[in-house]
Amino acid sequence: MKIGNSPESGAPAKAEQRPAARKPESTATTDAARPAAAAPAPSAQVAISSAAKLAASAAGSDDGSFDAAKVDRIAKAISEGKFTVNANAIADKLVANAQELLSARANKH
Template sequence: MKIGNSPEGTASTVKAEQRPAARKADATATTDAARSAAATPAPSAQVAISSAAKMAASAAGSDDGSFDAAKVDRIAKAISEGKFTVNANAIADKLVANAQELVSARGNKH
């Protein structure tokens, strides 16, 4: 038995008395946080996009065939129906090929 502990359980009554006060403090903190979130400050900076950046963005967004919405829909449907399968061999082959490209590109630079 530790010094100062009595078998009557006075410590548990103290804890029980402190709980409502702690809940009230938590509720006050939550209310204060909600108030500060509601008072969102106005933006402090303005951003302007240059014409070169606009041209680069439009060129990047051009339809170069890298995004196939129909394919995405087919894959999403197969996943939702539980019919989508992963070809682990094809993924492994691509990873190895990409790694070989990176290693050979690094070797050519040095």
């Protein structure tokens, strides 16, 4: 039974009429109207170490490992339903990676 319907009446009850909600102002309007002095002060200072900077620059370098043609071939195979997953290869790689991480961790202690 729907709310507002009486089981005795044959016709459903009319829904209440609500006034239309006012649309919120766009954020651009409210941000522009807000004074610049109202911005909160920074709560913490952050410094990036030289090792982090080095890692970030190495991660951003283009070493040619991205193969767009291979990505296109795989995407086409997936869309055609011809892509197959080799579960054994994935399992082997996961085990190898886990062993590598565990041995690296053991060497640190």
